[in-house]
Amino acid sequence: MHFSTKAEYGLRAMVALARAYPKQKNIAEISEEEGISAKYLEKLIGKLRKNNLVKSQKGKGGGYTLIKNPRQISSGEIIEIMEGPIVSKCDGKKCAKAKKCASSFVWNKLAFQIKKTLFAIKLNELI
Amino acid sequence: MHFSTKAEYGLRAMVALARAYPKQKNIAEISEEEGISAKYLEKLIGKLRKNNLVKSQKGKGGGYTLIKNPRQISSGEIIEIMEGPIVSKCDGKKCAKAKKCASSFVWNKLAFQIKKTLFAIKLNELI
DNA sequence: TTAAAACATACTAAATTAGTATGCTTTAAG
DNA sequence: CTTAAAGCATACTAATTTAGTATGTTTTAA
Numbered sequence: 391m392h393f394s395t396k397a398e399y400g401l402r403a404m405v406a407l408a409r410a411y412p413k414q415k416n417i418a419e420i421s422e423e424e425g426i427s428a429k430y431l432e433k434l435i436g437k438l439r440k441n442n443l444v445k446s447q448k449g450k451g452g453g454y455t456l457i458k459n460p461r462q463i464s465s466g467e468i469i470e471i472m473e474g475p476i477v478s479k480c481d482g483k484k485c486a487k488a489k490k491c492a493s494s495f496v497w498n499k500l501a502f503q504i505k506k507t508l509f510a511i512k513l514n515e516l517i
Numbered sequence: 518m519h520f521s522t523k524a525e526y527g528l529r530a531m532v533a534l535a536r537a538y539p540k541q542k543n544i545a546e547i548s549e550e551e552g553i554s555a556k557y558l559e560k561l562i563g564k565l566r567k568n569n570l571v572k573s574q575k576g577k578g579g580g581y582t583l584i585k586n587p588r589q590i591s592s593g594e595i596i597e598i599m600e601g602p603i604v605s606k607c608d609g610k611k612c613a614k615a616k617k618c619a620s621s622f623v624w625n626k627l628a629f630q631i632k633k634t635l636f637a638i639k640l641n642e643l644i
Numbered sequence: 645t646t647a648a649a650a651c652a653t654a655c656t657a658a659a660t661t662a663g664t665a666t667g668c669t670t671t672a673a674g
Numbered sequence: 675c676t677t678a679a680a681g682c683a684t685a686c687t688a689a690t691t692t693a694g695t696a697t698g699t700t701t702t703a704a
Contacts, residue, residue: 391600391631393518394692398620405619416649430694436651449702450648465623473518492532492643493525496592496635503634504518507627516619521661543680557663563682576671577679 393473399426399434400472401465401516407444408460408513416453434472441471460517466508476508477501520600526553526561527599528592528643534571535587535640543580561599568598587644593635603635604628 406420417435421428435454438444443463444454456463470476477497533547544562548555562581565571570590571581583590597603604624 391518391520391524391596391603393604393624395694396692397518398624401620401623402618418649427694429696432650433652433694439650446650447702448650448700450646451703452649452701454650469518476518477520491529493528495643496528496638497520497525499638500631500634503630504627507630508623511623511626516622522663523661545680554663556665559681560663560683566681573681574671575669575681577677578672579670579680581681 393469396434397469397472399424399431400438401468402426403431403435404438404443404456404463404468404513405516407454407456408463409517411456411460414447414453414455419453437471438468443468443471456513460513463513464509465511465513465516466505469508476504520596523561524596524599526551526558527565528595529553530558530562531565531570531583531590531595531640532643534581534583535590536644538583538587541574541580541582546580564598565595570594570598583640587640590640591636592638592640592643593632596635603631 402424403420403426406423407415417428417432420426420435421431424431435444439446439454442457445457446452446454466476477500529551530547530553533550534542544555544559547553547562548558551558562571566573566581569584572584573579573581593603604627
């Protein structure tokens with residue numbers, strides 16, 4: 391069970407933007423602050439923009455801003471955007487045996503707890 | 518955030534052995550029961566043996582048995598063996614910034630909850 | 645007009661996953 | 675005492691994912 395740097399970088403970028411909120415911050419600044427490759431970060435933050443967590447301003451003096459208040463954004467939202475749905479196993483679509491399969495009990499319980507934990511942590515707590 | 522089939526297959530193999538407990542069951546039987554490639558399963562179950570969750574008997578009529586009673590084995594143990602330590606990020610060894618890094622709060626809280634959940638589920642509940 | 649920013653797409657090396665293939669060793673049963 | 679059925683070990687492979695890099699385009703404030 392691992393979490394990729396995508397999730398971590400996405401989260402850290404969002405925390406960096408939360409610190410600047412409601413002002414904007416650009417890739418170069420976040421990259422420098424967090425020690426993350428600027429080009430890679432640029433790609434990752436694109437996902438956050440397409441999923442309406444941040445808005446961008448192009449051109450000179452541009453950058454990114456959070457769309458919502460930090461206290462309205464959870465770590466769960468960010469991580470699901472960066473990594474896809476949490477614990478996608480045994481959702482009944484992929485596995486027909488889901489109902490009688492013993493392990494599905496574990497995955498379902500786990501997914502519930504992970505979501506509960508991650509969606510309860512809001513960005514304002516991480517500043 | 519995903520879980521590999523290694524964890525799932527390992528868990529299902531252990532549940533299959535728990536159902537037979539204290540009798541033994543061989544690879545062919547588990548493979549057939551669970552619909553998992555016999556050869557792959559053989560490799561995976563080797564990990565469980567090396568980590569003292571199951572013991573094997575070689576030769577004709579051989580197979581595997583749980584070493585402990587199903588109620589003494591948690592899904593957490595199994596999953597950690599199959600996939601490595603749960604949420605290995607931000608343990609202070611890899612990342613020097615761990616203390617001040619905002620995201621480490623999230624990973625640590627999450628790791629705690631995941632472990633709590635998985636170590637509380639014992640094999641006897643899954644039969 | 646231009647420089648600084650975001651945006652888009654294609655490429656790549658390394659690691660991991662989910663196996664398969666081949667053969668060796670052990671041992672109960674005949 | 676031979677043999678077939680089991681586990682054990684190691685090497686290989688195709689596909690996918692990760693963590694980027696490279697190259698260039700578009701937008702826009704100064």
